Amino acid sequence: MNPILEVRDVRKSYGDFVAVGGVSMSVPPGSIFGLLGPNGAGKTSTIRMIMNITAPDTGEIHVFGHPRKPDDLRRIGYLPEERGLYRKMTVTDQLLFLGEIRGLKRAALGPEIDRWLGRVDLTKWAKSKIEELSKGMQQKVQLIGTVLHKPDLLILDEPFSGLDPINQELFRELLQDYRSQGKSVVLSTHGMELAERMCDQICLISNGKTVLDGDLKEIKRRLGGNSFRVVAEGDLDRLRTMPEVEHATVQDGEVKLMLRPDADGAETLRQMIGFLKVREFRSEEPELEQIFMKAVRDAA
Amino acid sequence: MRLENVFVVLKREYLQRVKNKGFWIATLAVPLFASAVTILPTLLISKSHTNQTIVVVDATGQGVAEALKAQVAKTAAAKSKEAAAAPTRRRGPGKGESRLADFTIETQTPAADPQAQRRELDARVRNGKGKVDAWMWLGPGVLKEEPAEYHARNTTNFLTQDTLRGDLSEVVRRTRLRLAGIDPARMEELTKRVELDAVQVPGTGASGGGVAGLIFAVVLFFLLYMSILIWGQQVMMGVLEEKGTRVIEVLISAITPFELMMGKLLGICLVGLTQLGIWLGTVLVLTAPGIVATMAFLPPGVSMPTLTIGMMLNLAFLFILGFFAYATFYAAIGASFNNLQEAQQVSSVGVIFVVAPAMVLNSVINDPSSTMAVAMSLFPLFTPLIMPLRIALEMPPVWQLALAYVLTLAFVTGMIWICSRIYRVGILMYGKKPTIKEIWRWAWYT
Numbered sequence: 001m002n003p004i005l006e007v008r009d010v011r012k013s014y015g016d017f018v019a020v021g022g023v024s025m026s027v028p029p030g031s032i033f034g035l036l037g038p039n040g041a042g043k044t045s046t047i048r049m050i051m052n053i054t055a056p057d058t059g060e061i062h063v064f065g066h067p068r069k070p071d072d073l074r075r076i077g078y079l080p081e082e083r084g085l086y087r088k089m090t091v092t093d094q095l096l097f098l099g100e101i102r103g104l105k106r107a108a109l110g111p112e113i114d115r116w117l118g119r120v121d122l123t124k125w126a127k128s129k130i131e132e133l134s135k136g137m138q139q140k141v142q143l144i145g146t147v148l149h150k151p152d153l154l155i156l157d158e159p160f161s162g163l164d165p166i167n168q169e170l171f172r173e174l175l176q177d178y179r180s181q182g183k184s185v186v187l188s189t190h191g192m193e194l195a196e197r198m199c200d201q202i203c204l205i206s207n208g209k210t211v212l213d214g215d216l217k218e219i220k221r222r223l224g225g226n227s228f229r230v231v232a233e234g235d236l237d238r239l240r241t242m243p244e245v246e247h248a249t250v251q252d253g254e255v256k257l258m259l260r261p262d263a264d265g266a267e268t269l270r271q272m273i274g275f276l277k278v279r280e281f282r283s284e285e286p287e288l289e290q291i292f293m294k295a296v297r298d299a300a
Numbered sequence: 301m302r303l304e305n306v307f308v309v310l311k312r313e314y315l316q317r318v319k320n321k322g323f324w325i326a327t328l329a330v331p332l333f334a335s336a337v338t339i340l341p342t343l344l345i346s347k348s349h350t351n352q353t354i355v356v357v358d359a360t361g362q363g364v365a366e367a368l369k370a371q372v373a374k375t376a377a378a379k380s381k382e383a384a385a386a387p388t389r390r391r392g393p394g395k396g397e398s399r400l401a402d403f404t405i406e407t408q409t410p411a412a413d414p415q416a417q418r419r420e421l422d423a424r425v426r427n428g429k430g431k432v433d434a435w436m437w438l439g440p441g442v443l444k445e446e447p448a449e450y451h452a453r454n455t456t457n458f459l460t461q462d463t464l465r466g467d468l469s470e471v472v473r474r475t476r477l478r479l480a481g482i483d484p485a486r487m488e489e490l491t492k493r494v495e496l497d498a499v500q501v502p503g504t505g506a507s508g509g510g511v512a513g514l515i516f517a518v519v520l521f522f523l524l525y526m527s528i529l530i531w532g533q534q535v536m537m538g539v540l541e542e543k544g545t546r547v548i549e550v551l552i553s554a555i556t557p558f559e560l561m562m563g564k565l566l567g568i569c570l571v572g573l574t575q576l577g578i579w580l581g582t583v584l585v586l587t588a589p590g591i592v593a594t595m596a597f598l599p600p601g602v603s604m605p606t607l608t609i610g611m612m613l614n615l616a617f618l619f620i621l622g623f624f625a626y627a628t629f630y631a632a633i634g635a636s637f638n639n640l641q642e643a644q645q646v647s648s649v650g651v652i653f654v655v656a657p658a659m660v661l662n663s664v665i666n667d668p669s670s671t672m673a674v675a676m677s678l679f680p681l682f683t684p685l686i687m688p689l690r691i692a693l694e695m696p697p698v699w700q701l702a703l704a705y706v707l708t709l710a711f712v713t714g715m716i717w718i719c720s721r722i723y724r725v726g727i728l729m730y731g732k733k734p735t736i737k738e739i740w741r742w743a744w745y746t
Contacts, residue, residue, distance in 0.1 A: 014731075053549055053728050073553040084550040086541070089316060100308045101554040145550070 002065045004029045004153055004184045005050065010059030011208075012045055019045040020056070021208035027153075027184050027201065032175055034199035034216075035188040036292065042208040043188040044081055047157050050186075051078050064152065074102055077151035081158045081188075083138050087131040091122065091141050094130060098145040109148070116144040120170060135162040143171065147178065154178060156187040160194055172198055192289040202288075204295055211299040212291070223291050226259040230272070231280035238275060244268045247290055258290050301562070305555040309563025310570070313538070317571045327575045331582040334519070350460055353404040355421055355435040362479070364438050367471045369405040375467070376402055401460040403467070406432075425453060443476060514665060516583075517692035521661065523579055524619060524688055529654055531572040532626040536647055538564055539634030539727070548727050557724040561631055562716075569623045576619055580612065615688055617705070622684020624712045626650055632719035635726035636739045646736070657685040668693040678704050680711035718743050 005027040012020040020042040027033045035043050049056045050063075052073060061068045064075065085094055092113060099109040117123045120140040130138060139162055146154060154175075160168050175185050175198065189195050195202065202219065204212035212219060226246075230239075231254050239248045239255060244263035249256040259268060269281050317323055358365035411417040421435040434452035442448050448468060450461065474484040542548045542560075551560055629650050637643040657664075657676065664673040668690045677686040677696070683704045690696050725742035726734070 048549075051549065051553055053552065070556075076553060078550060078553050080546045080549045082546040084546040084548075086316075086547060087545065088320075093312075093316075097308070097312050098550070100311075101305060101551060103304070 001028055003027055003062075004064060005033075005186065006060075006062040007046065007050065008060040008062070010046065010049055010056045010061065012049060012054065012056050018208055020049070023059075023203075023205055023208070023210050025203035025210060025213055027186055029184055030179055030182045031184050031200045032179050032198055033184065033186045034195040034202040035186060035205070036190070036192065036195055036202055036288075037188075037205040038190055038296065041205045043190075043205060044157055045208075046205070047078075047155055047186075047188060050155060051076070074149075075152045077146035077149065077154045079142055079146045079154075079156040079159055081161075083135075083142060085130045085138060085142055085145075088129055090127050090129055091117070091133070092126045094141065095145055095148060099148045102149040104149055112148065113144070116148070119174075120144065136164060136167050139163060140167065140170075143174070147174075152183050154183070154185040154187075156185065158189060159187055160189060160191060168194065192287070192292055196288040204292060206296045206299050209299065211295045216288070219291065220285055220288075223286065223294070226261055226263060226265065227284050227286035227290070228257045228259070228265060228268075229280070229282045229284045230255040230257055230278065232272070232276040232278040234276040236276070239272070242268065242271065247294055249290070256284075256287065256290065258286055258294065301556070301559055305559040306563040306566065309555070309560055310567040313564050313567025314570050317534075317568070318574065323571070323575070327578050330523075331579060350457070351402045351404070352433040352460060352464075353406065353431050354464075355406045355408060355424070355432055357408045357410055357417065357421070357435065357437045359410045359437065359439050360443055360475075361440065362443065362475050364442065364471055364475055365405070365407040367475065368468060369407060371467050371471050372403045372405055401463045403464065422451065425451065442472060443479070514693070517665065517689050518661070519583070520615070520692050521658075521685060521689045523576065524615070524622065524685055525654060525658060527572050527576055527619065528622045528626055528684065529651065531568050531623060532630045532650065533647070534571075535564060535568050535627040536630035536634035536643060537640070538568070539631050539723070540637070540640060540643060543635065543727055544639065552728070557727055558720050561720050561723050565624065565627050565631065568627065569620060572623055573616060573619060576615075580615070611691060614691055614701075618684045618688050618708075621705075621708045621712055625681060625684065625708065625715060626654065628712070628715040628719040632722040632726065632739075635723040636729075636734055636742075637726075638730060638733065642733050653681045654685070657682045657689075660686075661689070664689055665693065669696070674700060678707060680708040683708045721745070 003026040005025075007023055007025045010020055010023050011018070023042065023046050025033075025035070035046065037043050045054070048054050050061055050068075052068065052070070063072045086097075089097070095113045095116075096106060096109055099113070100106065114123070114126075117126055120143075122137060122140060125133060125137060130141065133141065139159070143156075143159065146156070159171060163171060175187075178185055187195075187198070196216070199216055201214065202212065202216050203210055233253065236250045236253070236255055239245055239250070239257065244259050244267070245257060246260050246263075247258040257268075259265065265281075265283065269278070272278055272281075356365040356368060408417070418437070421432075424432045425435060434450060436451070437449040439446060439449075450464070455461075477484045477487055542551065548560075630647060633643050633647050633650075637646070660672065660676060663670065664676065664686060667673060673686065673690060674696075676682045677690050678700065687696070687701070687704055691701075721743045722739055725745055726739065
């Protein structure tokens with residue numbers, strides 16, 4: 001299937017500073033795509049280039065199967081990282097305006113806005129000014145503004161920042177609904193746990209470069225063959241010093257262990273028994289966070 | 301450019317501002333304040349009118365008290381006649397209406413015992429018996445240089461005393477003339493003041509002329525001056541807000557920066573026109589001949605200028621041009637900088653051009669057709685302020701008006717072109733404060 005969005009080796013520098021030094025990604029239709037990376041990795045810079053807010057120095061951006069044209073942007077819903085709302089406008093006026101600049105008619109917008117406000121539990125705030133709303137509520141208003149014109153592609157920059165777990169869950173449901181209509185969502189986040197729960201596809205960038213790209217399950221399978229869960233007593237920190245161990249997370253007597261691809265699990269266990277009282281040793285799918293840490297380290 | 305996009309932005313800019321309470325407070329405050337300053341004092345004085353009953357003891361032996369009584373009655377009669385004749389346009393002095401006090405005079409001759417008579421009069425004033433407010437003693441010396449005595453409960457009523465003094469002086473003056481063998485009527489006829497009747501030659505302007513025309517022109521000048529500055533700055537604030545809140549990033553995925561800028565400029569321009577319309581409408585109502593005459597605000601011999609449709613149209617067009625000349629500049633400034641502090645340093649440059657016409661205001665008023673006034677009114681940045689002033693004072697020749705329009709229109713078109721290019725680049729630039737050189741370069745990016 002043709003990707004709905006394709007970014008090909010895009011680069012952007014500001015003077016000597018390289019913000020994006022070669023990002024490529026491919027978003028299939030009907031997917032939730034996570035653009036992941038630590039702070040300052042170049043996620044927002046990449047998104048701003050996709051949205052034609054800044055122009056890439058080199059590289060290509062294709063949307064809906066062709067090089068991006070200005071009109072394509074009207075089929076994309078974009079949620080910037082910072083609140084993109086007029087502070088003095090009421091919620092309803094704001095949403096009417098956002099719909100109208102996309103060519104929707106006022107009469108059709110009214111019921112649609114009411115329906116959305118009901119869904120995110122903001123009906124009684126409809127006549128309030130944006131500045132009277134909490135951050136989380138503003139974020140919800142903004143998400144409605146992003147989806148109101150039923151775009152084929154949603155691009156959300158850090159959509160979960162400032163949301164409590166209940167609203168994070170609400171956002172997740174809304175986005176999954178969106179995907180079920182065959183549309184795609186690209187979201188950037190540095191929260192790995194969230195991305196793991198939500199995304200089918202990921203692109204991991206670090207220092208302005210793509211370090212990992214593809215189907216999340218496939219990536220886990222490919223990179224997670226050597227992950228183990230260990231429950232043991234003794235000097236657990238010593239595990240980190242073992243040459244076979246790529247990465248170890250120790251918590252409450254439990255260790256998440258990621259071995260080098262060429263390391264042998266059984267051999268590692270044998271050595272471990274030498275200094276630990278091992279209760280449990282089990283092969284396990286790695287967490288995205290571990291993959292992320294490893295990938296970032298490898299790239300460096 | 302999609303016009304419907306411009307319209308959506310225009311609508312938002314207009315409605316958001318017009319729906320704001322602050323807009324109405326500011327819009328209504330200006331005419332209210334102006335009326336308060338001009339009308340209220342007149343109104344208050346006319347409401348503080350008093351009517352005093354005065355007993356006048358005439359010791360001059362020349363019938364001064366009787367003459368005073370007649371004089372007071374005459375002015376009262378003249379006043380009621382004028383009131384009946386309103387609202388026709390008055391010519392010449394209309395003394396009756398500026399009087400602050402009327403008097404009822406009771407005359408007495410000096411009694412055999414003056415001290416007893418004085419005590420009795422004091423008692424009448426004290427008790428308010430027979431509603432006597434004051435008594436006067438006119439000694440024979442009054443006809444020379446001595447003052448007349450005025451005994452009253454209250455001696456700080458300067459305005460009342462002033463009126464009384466005027467009437468008394470008039471009567472005493474006539475008596476003195478008569479005693480010197482001169483006919484007072486003849487004297488008055490020969491020493492009459494000459495009035496200047498300033499009438500504008502028909503077809504040279506719209507105003508009724510004189511002092512009122514001048515005040516009107518100055519008021520107009522400052523209304524335009526304020527509007528252009530206030531609404532121009534509003535454009536800058538609006539652009540800064542969109543940039544600061546990143547609303548701009550959402551907007552430009554749907555519409556082009558040019559559509560956004562034009563929508564904003566037109567919307568705010570329309571707000572300014574609405575406000576100006578309300579202000580001019582108020583002027584129109586307040587200066588309607590009927591109202592002014594009935595309320596008697598005008599000094600004698602002055603007629604109020606009236607706004608004509610042609611003048612209104614000229615004002616509206618000049619406002620639009622003036623607004624665009626400055627607001628495009630403010631839009632570019634707002635787009636170029638990250639916050640108000642940064643922007644204000646540069647935006648003050650715009651203020652200089654608005655203030656300059658105010659500095660030459662006096663010389664333009666004195667001679668609206670001088671070379672300097674004509675040149676200033678043809679310079680596009682000054683046209684929107686100087687031309688209305690000239691129009692209000694004396695209609696400029698058609699060719700000057702036409703040339704001014706062509707030049708300003710060309711200038712505004714150029715401003716829109718260059719500022720929209722700066723706007724387009726600046727609106728999406730964040731980070732360090734750009735230098736003027738950088739901003740200038742943005743205008744030439746392709």
